[in-house]
Amino acid sequence: MTFLDVMDRVAQLFEAIGALVLLGGLGVSVAVAIRAWWQHHDGRAAYQLLRETFSGVILLGLEILVAADLVRTVAVAPTVENVAILGVIVLIRTFLSFSLEIEIEGVAPWRRAQTIGGRRSRGSSSSGGLEPPV
Template sequence: MGFEDLMEHVARGFELIGVAVLVTGLVWSVAVAVRLWRGAGGRRAYQALRELFGGALLLGLEVLVAADLIRTVAVAPTLEGVAVLGLIVLIRTFLSFSLQVEIEGVPPWRRALTSGATVLSRAAAPAHSPSPGAAKHSD
């Protein structure tokens, strides 16, 4: 078994893992959604289904792109293969961006305004803090 055969098997392994992630993600998402449907209602169940499966879809796409990358670079490094890989990466990037905006509800450049330290600092800040030069003077 040569190097190219080994890399082809590795790429196939990545493809199998990617498909397993997608199938497992779908089954898990549906199971959680059904459980939520019974307890919290349809709206929350639908939201959970979209968020969970969207995350599984993103992860599955990443693994499948890794398989394509291994196959293109290590197995058949042709100009046509690299062009196809570039197109796949562009499509995956667009899908990933779109899915992430759908899941989180905000574009990545606005995410800092709705999460993490920014939200905590706003919550902990006093309602009105005077500017440093506005100290009260008593006569």
């Protein structure tokens, strides 16, 4: 087995882990939301909890998939075309991650320091006190 074969397998492993994180995270997020709805009978809060919980899962999944793209592009097929495609993929995934981070936090990262002592801090939510398990 050559180095390229090993790196291709590593990239496939990262992709599989990313997919499993997304699927498992969806299942856990739905279970947490259903439990919250069952206990509090507040569909809106349960839905918000589902969104917040799954957004974090998506962020983790995206980071793992970017790692797979990096391994595949740099180690397996480092052509100019593949590096350009990787750049576009990373830009798109970075934009998605940034958007999800704002969705989770409720505030842009450069304004987070202004809200820590005031209105909102990491971990607070509008889900009526329903928080994902730690």
